[in-house]
Amino acid sequence: MKNEIHPNYHEITVVMTDGTEYTTRSTYGQPGAKLRLEIDPKTHAAWTGVHRVSNTSGQMAKFNKRFGNLGKVAGGE
DSSP states (O other): OOTTOSOOOEEEEEEOTTSOEEEEEESSSSTTOEEEOSSOTTTOHHHHOOOOOOOHHHHHHHHHHHHTTTTOOTTOO
8 A cells, every 4th residue: 555645544433313422433533533423323214214204296296397298299199
């Protein structure tokens, strides 16, 4: 490896959304820095299985309003 082209790899503290902390190694910040997460596996829907209900009919209407005439030929059937 070439010298002095790689970032500094050091220990940081990761703070989860519920306040729990763990130490890991990263190139983030300076040694001893704290990385505070806004979303983590304890709160994100991809891991918890809790998803928001979306208004799919409204989304389809919006799509059709914008792109409904895209495939039609002018003056055709």
